Amino acid sequence: MRAVAVGQAELKLFWRNKTALFNSLVLPLLLIPVLVSIDADGTPLVVGLIGFALVMAVYYNLVTTFVARREELVLKRLRVGELTDPEILLGASLPSVAVALGQMALFVAIVGVITGVSVPSRPWFILLGVVGGIVVFALLAAVSSAFTRTVEMAQVTSLPVVMACILGSGMMFPLSVLPEGLQPVLRLLPLTPVLDLLRAGWQDGPVLRPVIVLAVWTVLGTYAVRRWFRWDPRR
Amino acid sequence: MTAIEVRELTRRYSGGFEAVRGVSFSVERGEMFALLGTNGAGKTSTVEVVEGLSRPAEGSVRVLGHDPYGERAVVRPRVGVMLQEGGFPPDLTVDEATRMWAGTLTSPRPVDEALALVDLSHRASVRVKQLSGGERRRLDLALALLGKPEVLFLDEPTTGLDPESRRNTWELIRALLLEGVTVLLTTHYLEEAQALADRLAIMHRGRIVAQGTVSEVVDAYPSRISFMPPAGVALPVVADLDVSGRATVRTNDLQQTLHELLAWAHRNDVALSGLDARSASLEEAFLAIAEEAA
Numbered sequence: 001m002r003a004v005a006v007g008q009a010e011l012k013l014f015w016r017n018k019t020a021l022f023n024s025l026v027l028p029l030l031l032i033p034v035l036v037s038i039d040a041d042g043t044p045l046v047v048g049l050i051g052f053a054l055v056m057a058v059y060y061n062l063v064t065t066f067v068a069r070r071e072e073l074v075l076k077r078l079r080v081g082e083l084t085d086p087e088i089l090l091g092a093s094l095p096s097v098a099v100a101l102g103q104m105a106l107f108v109a110i111v112g113v114i115t116g117v118s119v120p121s122r123p124w125f126i127l128l129g130v131v132g133g134i135v136v137f138a139l140l141a142a143v144s145s146a147f148t149r150t151v152e153m154a155q156v157t158s159l160p161v162v163m164a165c166i167l168g169s170g171m172m173f174p175l176s177v178l179p180e181g182l183q184p185v186l187r188l189l190p191l192t193p194v195l196d197l198l199r200a201g202w203q204d205g206p207v208l209r210p211v212i213v214l215a216v217w218t219v220l221g222t223y224a225v226r227r228w229f230r231w232d233p234r235r
Numbered sequence: 236m237t238a239i240e241v242r243e244l245t246r247r248y249s250g251g252f253e254a255v256r257g258v259s260f261s262v263e264r265g266e267m268f269a270l271l272g273t274n275g276a277g278k279t280s281t282v283e284v285v286e287g288l289s290r291p292a293e294g295s296v297r298v299l300g301h302d303p304y305g306e307r308a309v310v311r312p313r314v315g316v317m318l319q320e321g322g323f324p325p326d327l328t329v330d331e332a333t334r335m336w337a338g339t340l341t342s343p344r345p346v347d348e349a350l351a352l353v354d355l356s357h358r359a360s361v362r363v364k365q366l367s368g369g370e371r372r373r374l375d376l377a378l379a380l381l382g383k384p385e386v387l388f389l390d391e392p393t394t395g396l397d398p399e400s401r402r403n404t405w406e407l408i409r410a411l412l413l414e415g416v417t418v419l420l421t422t423h424y425l426e427e428a429q430a431l432a433d434r435l436a437i438m439h440r441g442r443i444v445a446q447g448t449v450s451e452v453v454d455a456y457p458s459r460i461s462f463m464p465p466a467g468v469a470l471p472v473v474a475d476l477d478v479s480g481r482a483t484v485r486t487n488d489l490q491q492t493l494h495e496l497l498a499w500a501h502r503n504d505v506a507l508s509g510l511d512a513r514s515a516s517l518e519e520a521f522l523a524i525a526e527e528a529a
Contacts, residue, residue: 002338002339004338005334005335005336005337005338005339006335006338006339008335008338009324009327009331009332009334009335012326012327012331013324013326013327016326017326069324072322072323072324072325073318073320073321073322074322074323074324076318076320076321076322077318077321077322077323077375077378078339079288080286080287080288080311080316080318080321080388081311081316081336081339081340082308082311082312082339082340082341082382083339084307084308087339
């Protein structure tokens with residue numbers, strides 16, 4: 001696969017980028033002592049941590065990656081080559097996706113062992129949630145990058161999605177504690193259906209609705225990328 | 236056989252600005268065609284459409300018989316592009332950047348061969364951010380050549396190169412032309428176009444204002460003879476005098492006019508100091524066009 005060539009180069013760049021390395025590898029390790037001391041039901045924690053990896057390692061990392069490569073004129077250069085547009089975006093996304101999957105595996109392993117999380121009864125819903133989440137958040141990152149002038153600005157422009165997902169998707173606290181009128185709206189956030197699907201992997205829960213919401217986000221994200229993604233620097 | 240065919244191309248930017256207005260030209264296989272023009276004349280805007288980066292607002296473009304935008308997958312494996320401003324991740328080495336590019340191509344040359352072509356072999360392990368501007372241009376050229384292209388797009392390929400590298404690049408381009416590669420060049424170095432191009436077009440404000448072989452374009456402009464006449468002498472030819480008193484004669488028959496002038500000077504024992512006679516050059520044609528159009 002041709003996109004892998006770009007992915008390999010991105011991986012080298014990732015290893016050479018101290019900030020990204022620290023954020024993606026060291027910070028999660030620092031979380032381990034906190035996780036180890038937890039004495040509670042592990043499943044919501046595992047679900048929340050997977051969601052966290054999607055938002056930070058996939059979404060936030062990719063916003064900065066897309067902006068950096070665009071401003072370095074790398075995207076423009078790649079675009080006159082043989083790769084198709086989706087291949088370029090896929091290649092640039094590979095390391096972040098790999099890091100996110102690694103973080104998820106680490107979190108699940110640690111929390112699973114410590115709190116004795118049971119083996120999911122319907123693992124395919126977890127797979128669907130993780131894959132769908134990666135696709136949607138990679139697309140959202142590409143859209144956000146279009147509205148981000150510099151790598152530094154990514155901290156600001158990514159904030160709406162990051163905050164909405166972390167606070168409003170039932171990751172930190174269940175949606176049921178929020179006013180009833182607000183809940184249906186929050187169920188439409190991109191992370192909420194992912195978390196619903198993950199939960200459905202362990203316990204019975206609705207799956208049709210989250211699958212539909214996730215599919216709609218995928219379609220909207222694809223449309224928005226086609227419409228707004230910028231290959232040339234913003235000047 | 237025609238490699239590039241551009242017909243009545245118009246390119247409009249989102250604000251409604253027309254950067255290219257009804258441009259037509261064609262480039263035969265194995266030929267080098269140069270697009271010249273002042274800054275902002277629309278050269279890069281034109282070339283980007285031919286490269287397939289953008290769809291023409293009006294008109295049509297064919298590269299090797301295909302639509303470069305709509306049939307990107309067919310056209311791209313057969314062309315090489317060197318952008319006016321292309322980038323590589325600053326933290327990759329020259330070798331890594333070239334290998335990455337090779338990994339995206341259908342049938343790449345060996346990486347070492349491509350780097351040797353542009354004299355960058357000795358810099359293979361250096362990070363891109365440590366390269367000089369000229370070295371970066373050469374790396375860009377190496378990538379453009381990596382896929383063994385039939386058609387090569389060079390957008391100001393020698394900007395920032397030292398004179399020696401520029402000569403080497405010219406030699407490389409000549410060798411490619413001999414192999415049958417078709418080249419579309421944009422440059423603002425007129426001597427580059429004069430040295431390399433089979434045919435050229437001069438653009439101004441989005442239009443082509445002159446087109447043909449170098450001599451066809453140049454022949455439309457007069458040759459010049461200039462000298463410092465002694466004060467108070469009546470010249471046998473029509474001449475413009477500038478503030479320093481230097482006379483410039485414009486003529487379409489350089490040999491005849493020069494002969495008349497020299498014979499007159501000889502007969503009258505007049506010294507024409509600083510005598511300079513030259514056929515019209517591309518530079519003169521270019522400046523005249525820019526002036527006329529201004």
